[in-house]
Amino acid sequence: xxxxxxxxxxxxxxxxxxxxxxxxxxxxxxxxxxxxxxxxxxxxxxxxxxxxxxxxxxxxxxxxxxxxxxxxxxxxxxxxxxxxxxxxxxxxxxxxxxxxxxxxxxxxx
Amino acid sequence: xxxxxxxxxxxxxxxxxxxxxxxxxxxxxxxxxxxxxxxxxxxxxxxxxxxxxxxxxxxxxxxxxxxxxxxxxxxxxxxxxxxxxxxxxxxxxxxxxxxxxxxxxxxxxxxxxxx
Numbered sequence: 001x002x003x004x005x006x007x008x009x010x011x012x013x014x015x016x017x018x019x020x021x022x023x024x025x026x027x028x029x030x031x032x033x034x035x036x037x038x039x040x041x042x043x044x045x046x047x048x049x050x051x052x053x054x055x056x057x058x059x060x061x062x063x064x065x066x067x068x069x070x071x072x073x074x075x076x077x078x079x080x081x082x083x084x085x086x087x088x089x090x091x092x093x094x095x096x097x098x099x100x101x102x103x104x105x106x107x108x109x
Numbered sequence: 110x111x112x113x114x115x116x117x118x119x120x121x122x123x124x125x126x127x128x129x130x131x132x133x134x135x136x137x138x139x140x141x142x143x144x145x146x147x148x149x150x151x152x153x154x155x156x157x158x159x160x161x162x163x164x165x166x167x168x169x170x171x172x173x174x175x176x177x178x179x180x181x182x183x184x185x186x187x188x189x190x191x192x193x194x195x196x197x198x199x200x201x202x203x204x205x206x207x208x209x210x211x212x213x214x215x216x217x218x219x220x221x222x223x224x
Contacts (some may be wrong), residue, residue: 012207018174024183031210033209034210035211037154037211037212043202044214044216044217045154045214046209047210047211047212047215050209050210050212056212088153088154090154090186090210090211092209092210096156096158096167096168096169096170097156097169097170097171099157100153100154100155100156101153102153103153103154106183109214
């Protein structure tokens with residue numbers, strides 16, 4: 001069973017700064033099946049990035065995803081106030097379960 | 110625009126069965142897989158299982174013995190049953206349309222397990 005480990009657990013940054021969030025898999029995963037979600041308090045998660053690097057519909061281009069194998073990264077180039085949230089990576093493999101990482105909380109410094 | 114809405118009791122007694130329904134609007138349930146995902150208060154996300162319109166299912170092995178997911182294509186709905194619940198099953202339960210990612214989510218429904 002694949003385990004996804006996100007780091008850091010909490011990231012404190014200011015608006016306008018660059019955010020780099022990491023997701024590491026316990027074994028190699030296909031980039032096709034690596035996804036990032038954003039969750040704000042009281043809301044359902046929102047699809048951000050699928051296929052490791054493809055932005056979902058309506059997602060601003062300040063969000064980008066990269067990586068392969070076991071190491072994946074979500075980058076937010078210039079933080080906007082609305083970007084402060086919890087971010088999850090998730091892997092959808094050939095067989096269940098389809099795990100999520102434990103999340104990275106991006107908070108305002 | 111596809112929309113999903115969870116419904117069901119917000120309070121379930123320990124050892125009983127949790128039952129939720131997800132109603133899909135703005136699109137047909139007869140395409141894609143459809144998943145249930147849960148999130149305990151203050152914690153992360155856990156995929157529970159999914160179903161195709163044909164009735165084919167996949168379950169999280171950690172919950173498989175207690176989970177049943179079914180579909181009613183005539184009503185554009187799919188449902189979750191989780192048996193023998195304990196306080197550890199207290200969570201926000203989400204339904205979501207599934208490709209190899211979850212692109213449309215319901216708003217979630219909080220289910221509390223308590224006597």
